[in-house]
Amino acid sequence: MTLTSIDDGAREYLLALADDEHMMGSHLAWWIGIAPFLEEDLSLCSIAQDELGHAIAVYELLVDDVDHLALRRQPSEYRSCSFVETALPQWEDTLIRHWLYDVGEQIRWNALVDSSVRELSSIAQRALAEESFHRSHSTLLLRRSLSGSEEARQRLVSSMESLLPQSMTMWSPVAGEVDALAGGVTSLSSGDAETAYSEAVQADLNEWGISLNWAPTSAPHNDRVARVEGFDEFHASLNLVLDLDPDTEW
Amino acid sequence: MTASQIYEVFLKADGKSEFRHVGALGAADNEMALLLARECYCRRAEGEQIWVVRRDDISSADSSETAPNRNKSHRHNDGKLVAEHRRQLREGS
Numbered sequence: 001m002t003l004t005s006i007d008d009g010a011r012e013y014l015l016a017l018a019d020d021e022h023m024m025g026s027h028l029a030w031w032i033g034i035a036p037f038l039e040e041d042l043s044l045c046s047i048a049q050d051e052l053g054h055a056i057a058v059y060e061l062l063v064d065d066v067d068h069l070a071l072r073r074q075p076s077e078y079r080s081c082s083f084v085e086t087a088l089p090q091w092e093d094t095l096i097r098h099w100l101y102d103v104g105e106q107i108r109w110n111a112l113v114d115s116s117v118r119e120l121s122s123i124a125q126r127a128l129a130e131e132s133f134h135r136s137h138s139t140l141l142l143r144r145s146l147s148g149s150e151e152a153r154q155r156l157v158s159s160m161e162s163l164l165p166q167s168m169t170m171w172s173p174v175a176g177e178v179d180a181l182a183g184g185v186t187s188l189s190s191g192d193a194e195t196a197y198s199e200a201v202q203a204d205l206n207e208w209g210i211s212l213n214w215a216p217t218s219a220p221h222n223d224r225v226a227r228v229e230g231f232d233e234f235h236a237s238l239n240l241v242l243d244l245d246p247d248t249e250w
Numbered sequence: 251m252t253a254s255q256i257y258e259v260f261l262k263a264d265g266k267s268e269f270r271h272v273g274a275l276g277a278a279d280n281e282m283a284l285l286l287a288r289e290c291y292c293r294r295a296e297g298e299q300i301w302v303v304r305r306d307d308i309s310s311a312d313s314s315e316t317a318p319n320r321n322k323s324h325r326h327n328d329g330k331l332v333a334e335h336r337r338q339l340r341e342g343s
Contacts, residue, residue: 037254037276038275038290039275039276039277039286039289039290040286042286042289042290042293043285043286043289043290046289046293133285133288136285137285140281140282140285141282144278144279144282
């Protein structure tokens with residue numbers, strides 16, 4: 001149901017969340033049929049479906065034509081952060097991003113549970129129920145993989161070193177955040193969320209006995225209006241079938 | 251990581267139904283097996299409860315051990331013989 005009661009600032013804020021979910025879901029779905037083992041193939045695609053479902057639920061609050069908003073916008077009109085836009089064809093990178101993103105996602109949905117927008121609050125509660133599984137999945141799999149061979153551990157730690165700084169772009173403030181906070185749409189600023197995120201990530205690292213030369217850096221402010229290199233190709237791939245016959249009713 | 255082991259998966263639907271075998275999967279440990287069983291066999295809520303059992307922990311008997319119980323038709327009593335016997339007794343009396 002499209003909401004008319006929220007202002008443009010809050011819309012922009014929610015669009016950033018939904019676009020992040022959309023990008024994550026789409027990149028995870030890329031592993032269908034090619035994940036390292038069948039059980040993981042199914043699990044990851046299930047998680048991808050959940051993330052796409054979250055995106056759709058929020059898009060539906062914003063517009064009537066969800067497909068158009070999700071797929072037919074110009075790249076410059078997306079508000080996803082660069083962390084979720086990057087294609088990661090290496091399995092260990094996908095696993096690390098899955099872990100980091102879901103740590104952050106849990107914090108973001110938690111901030112919406114008491115939203116002044118009732119519909120958003122109920123979406124957040126449902127999303128959090130699914131997120132607890134996503135978190136278990138990523139942390140269990142990571143914990144087991146880190147205790148495997150030395151090569152496995154090195155590859156995973158190296159991926160963390162590269163992706164952890166990038167993950168801070170999740171907290172790039174979006175235009176409209178001030179309005180969303182003022183209107184009670186969300187209860188957490190991106191700055192506070194960033195702090196909570198850094199602490200949660202550090203707690204996991206401590207549990208796994210990993211010491212990284214990593215200091216949280218402030219997220220860039222213009223990240224969500226710029227697209228990463230390769231986004232156009234990825235966007236085109238999402239539209240590949242639709243472009244064959246744009247007038248088709250699905 | 252511990253090498254992947256094979257687990258057999260059982261699901262129980264709600265109510266009084268029993269646990270039923272639904273398939274198998276590979277996982278590193280019990281915790282992972284339960285997690286993966288949920289997604290591989292219960293993603294459409296096919297069950298309310300899940301059991302996973304390491305295949306290596308299952309004691310099994312093959313056909314050579316079950317063979318002696320073949321051809322024991324007397325253990326398949328469907329009541330017809332008894333019914334016939336009682337009918338004859340009734341009619342004879």
